[in-house]
Amino acid sequence: MTCVDWARLLVRGCWVRTVPSAPTWGIRHVGRHANVHRSVVRRSRDRDGENDRDDGGENRRLSLPLFPAPSPGGEERARRTERAAFAAVGPEPGEAIDKARGFPMSYKVAVVGATGNVGREMLEILSERGFPVSEVVALASSRSLGQEISFGDRTLKAKVLDHYDFSDTDICLMSAGGSVSKEWSPKIAAKGCVVIDNSSAWRYDADVPLIVPEVNADAIVGFKKKNIIANPNCSTAQLVVALKPLHDAFKITRVVVSTYQSVSGAGKEAMDELFTQTRAVFVSDPIEVKKFPKRIAFNVIPHIDVFMEDGYTKEEWKMMVETKKILDPKIKLTATCVRVPVFISHSEAVNVEFENPVTAEEARDILREAPGCLVIDKREPGGYATPYEATGEDATYISRIREDATVENGLSFWCVSDNLRKGAALNAVQIAEVLINRKLITPKAQKAA
Numbered sequence: 216m217t218c219v220d221w222a223r224l225l226v227r228g229c230w231v232r233t234v235p236s237a238p239t240w241g242i243r244h245v246g247r248h249a250n251v252h253r254s255v256v257r258r259s260r261d262r263d264g265e266n267d268r269d270d271g272g273e274n275r276r277l278s279l280p281l282f283p284a285p286s287p288g289g290e291e292r293a294r295r296t297e298r299a300a301f302a303a304v305g306p307e308p309g310e311a312i313d314k315a316r317g318f319p320m321s322y323k324v325a326v327v328g329a330t331g332n333v334g335r336e337m338l339e340i341l342s343e344r345g346f347p348v349s350e351v352v353a354l355a356s357s358r359s360l361g362q363e364i365s366f367g368d369r370t371l372k373a374k375v376l377d378h379y380d381f382s383d384t385d386i387c388l389m390s391a392g393g394s395v396s397k398e399w400s401p402k403i404a405a406k407g408c409v410v411i412d413n414s415s416a417w418r419y420d421a422d423v424p425l426i427v428p429e430v431n432a433d434a435i436v437g438f439k440k441k442n443i444i445a446n447p448n449c450s451t452a453q454l455v456v457a458l459k460p461l462h463d464a465f466k467i468t469r470v471v472v473s474t475y476q477s478v479s480g481a482g483k484e485a486m487d488e489l490f491t492q493t494r495a496v497f498v499s500d501p502i503e504v505k506k507f508p509k510r511i512a513f514n515v516i517p518h519i520d521v522f523m524e525d526g527y528t529k530e531e532w533k534m535m536v537e538t539k540k541i542l543d544p545k546i547k548l549t550a551t552c553v554r555v556p557v558f559i560s561h562s563e564a565v566n567v568e569f570e571n572p573v574t575a576e577e578a579r580d581i582l583r584e585a586p587g588c589l590v591i592d593k594r595e596p597g598g599y600a601t602p603y604e605a606t607g608e609d610a611t612y613i614s615r616i617r618e619d620a621t622v623e624n625g626l627s628f629w630c631v632s633d634n635l636r637k638g639a640a641l642n643a644v645q646i647a648e649v650l651i652n653r654k655l656i657t658p659k660a661q662k663a664a
């Protein structure tokens with residue numbers, strides 16, 4: 216069991232089934248996929264208090280294992296989980312699956328960084344969504360050779376990236392950090408394998424499209440220049456999903472965003488650090504600070520990534536540059552990025568100024584229909600989304616939508632999403648689905664036949 220598995224179970228209050236050993240997390244094997252299924256549909260629908268229906272009769276369902284059994288008496292939790300599963304997961308997500316099943320086409324996919332937080336999530340999402348794979352290969356560093364990793368009901372054994380030949384692989388989902396990607400992505404791409412990269416190594420390259428399928432899927436055609444497609448930073452992905460429909464309707468001029476980012480955004484060791492420090496506080500052990508610049512347990516740290524000359528951090532700079540590249544270069548954006556002691560899911564407080572007048576009601580109506588968005592906005596205690604609800608889900612949750620009377624045409628809202636899913640793994644798989652849906656790649660095995 217991984218730290219991500221454990222964190223997801225922690226927030227969902229789920230039950231432990233069997234217990235072999237797990238050094239850091241103290242828990243061993245948990246019934247994560249216990250008989251609970253979720254549905255994936257084409258578009259998000261309103262889940263706020265006024266309209267409590269599930270799918271408006273339009274949603275195509277695909278039953279897939281994902282969530283562990285709810286805790287006893289957790290009917291409301293199960294209901295909300297089910298409802299959240301109706302969140303949009305990209306432009307017509309079922310389409311890749313349906314089409315693929317209609318065609319005898321499947322793809323050899325490699326996941327680089329398969330032992331990490333994002334890599335494991337990628338494998339899970341490929342399986343959940345029935346991605347048309349002929350073979351999946353799990354790759355990591357030599358440290359992980361032979362390590363077992365779940366892929367649906369199967370177990371894969373990790374191979375070493377350095378020794379793997381990509382000649383017959385169609386798609387590489389890369390999530391092993393910037394330096395590994397800088398070295399390996401061009402080599403892999405040169406073998407005719409399309410690289411979808413999660414690091415920041417290629418995001419700002421003019422010849423590499425930076426894609427969030429709900430926002431700028433059409434830009435994907437540019438991938439042919441380098442055979443590489445970049446995934447945005449986790450905090451940018453959820454932000455642009457929420458901003459896109461508002462920009463289309465009212466034209467955004469300026470955004471002020473403050474983030475509350477979970478520790479999983481900094482990798483598996485960072486999750487271990489929050490766990491270990493939290494435990495140390497309770498048992499009065501000394502607190503060790505390794506991954507973060509200050510103690511993270513029972514604290515918040517207004518610093519993510521390195522400092523830039525102008526006083527912003529690189530994480531804040533990334534949000535600004537990536538929003539411009541994905542959404543509109545004319546949008547002005549200023550960010551303050553903060554790490555909080557939450558295991559999974561990033562939250563953002565967003566203030567937006569528009570060229571045209573906007574009301575909260577209009578914004579709410581637009582966001583209710585927007586792909587990837589799920590509005591929970593009841594204006595009462597608990598009538599909003601928190602990281603607790605967003606963890607394990609695909610949607611970008613939007614709450615607290617209100618007009619900002621201090622500026623002309625201003626709006627504020629709260630936005631939460633699972634950083635390992637929409638912020639990384641899900642977005643990467645959605646990009647691969649766009650490649651397939653738009654027939655931009657053909658399996659090498661088929662070409663050879």
Ligand SMILES: NC(=O)c1ccc[n+]([C@@H]2O[C@H](COP(=O)([O-])OP(=O)(O)OC[C@H]3O[C@@H](n4cnc5c(N)ncnc54)[C@H](OP(=O)(O)O)[C@@H]3O)[C@@H](O)[C@H]2O)c1
Binds near residue numbers: 334395
């Ligand atoms: N976490 C997020 O929310 C998020 C969001 C967007 C983007 N990203 C990006 O996704 C990437 C991975 O993040 P993560 O959170 O999954 O990190 P992580 O949990 O620390 O995992 C890192 C993965 O990279 C592998 N790796 C490291 N060095 C390698 C090498 N030389 N050759 C092959 N594999 C190597 C590791 O394998 P070993 O286990 O063998 O060391 C591990 O599988 C990073 O670039 C990160 O910036 C993360």
